[in-house]
Amino acid sequence: QIKQWYQRRVRGSELIAKIPDFWLNTFMNHPQIAALLDEAEEEVLRYLTQLTVEETDDIRSGYKIIFQFRTNPFFENTQLVKEFSMSESGEMGTTETKISWKPGMALTEKSGADKGKIKVGAKRDREDPFSFFSWFEDNSMGGDEVGEVIKDDIWANPMQYYLDIDEEEEELE
Numbered sequence: 001q002i003k004q005w006y007q008r009r010v011r012g013s014e015l016i017a018k019i020p021d022f023w024l025n026t027f028m029n030h031p032q033i034a035a036l037l038d039e040a041e042e043e044v045l046r047y048l049t050q051l052t053v054e055e056t057d058d059i060r061s062g063y064k065i066i067f068q069f070r071t072n073p074f075f076e077n078t079q080l081v082k083e084f085s086m087s088e089s090g091e092m093g094t095t096e097t098k099i100s101w102k103p104g105m106a107l108t109e110k111s112g113a114d115k116g117k118i119k120v121g122a123k124r125d126r127e128d129p130f131s132f133f134s135w136f137e138d139n140s141m142g143g144d145e146v147g148e149v150i151k152d153d154i155w156a157n158p159m160q161y162y163l164d165i166d167e168e169e170e171e172l173e
Contacts, residue, residue, distance in 0.1 A: 013050050013051075013052065016050070016158065017068075019162075021046055022158075023045060023158075024045040024048065026158050026162040027045055027161075028042065029161045029162065029163075030154055030161045032146075032149050032153075033150070033154065036132045036135065037131070038107075040107050041107060043074075044107065045132075047069045047070045047074075049068050049069065051065070051150070051154070051155060052065070052066040052068075053065050053155040055151075061085065062084045062086055063084055063147075064082065064084070065081070065082050065083075065150055066080075066081050067079065067080040074102060074105045074107070075101050075102060076100035076102065077097060077100055080096070080097045080099060080136065081096065081097045082094060082096040082097070082147065083095045083096070084144065092144050094147075096137065099136070107131070107133045108131070108133050108134050108137055
């Protein structure tokens with residue numbers, strides 16, 4: 001039964017991949033994930049074609065999130081994977097694909113010219129902004145919560161966020 005569900009899910013993912021900006025819109029409509037995204041990251045997510053979550057046999061011991069991308073101007077990878085696993089001591093750890101950023105496109109690095117310069121009226125950047133790709137690349141940034149949101153909210157029901165359906169509104173009707 002689980003295998004049939006997974007096969008249906010894969011077929012659904014193939015259909016979703018054909019919808020322009022599906023995952024960008026889904027992420028933008030999720031309040032916790034949208035808060036992590038800046039304009040450049042939104043542009044990268046236009047190239048995201050598929051999101052898959054694979055859970056280990058023992059759900060409590062971990063899972064992996066697989067992001068499939070079309071060829072894009074930001075990085076060489078077509079697949080990025082972030083894996084969450086429970087250590088023997090009971091702590092959650094992560095391993096992730098190293099992003100092969102194209103020259104000048106690394107969204108997680110500030111260029112030397114930009115450091116310390118703030119335009120009048122511009123939003124002030126935090127010293128180490130917590131963003132989607134900094135979460136992906138850094139396994140020490142409280143990634144468990146972001147991973148759980150992707151696994152339990154977005155992966156579980158992407159159409160709810162793509163269509164921006166508010167569960168409370170739905171219950172009122």
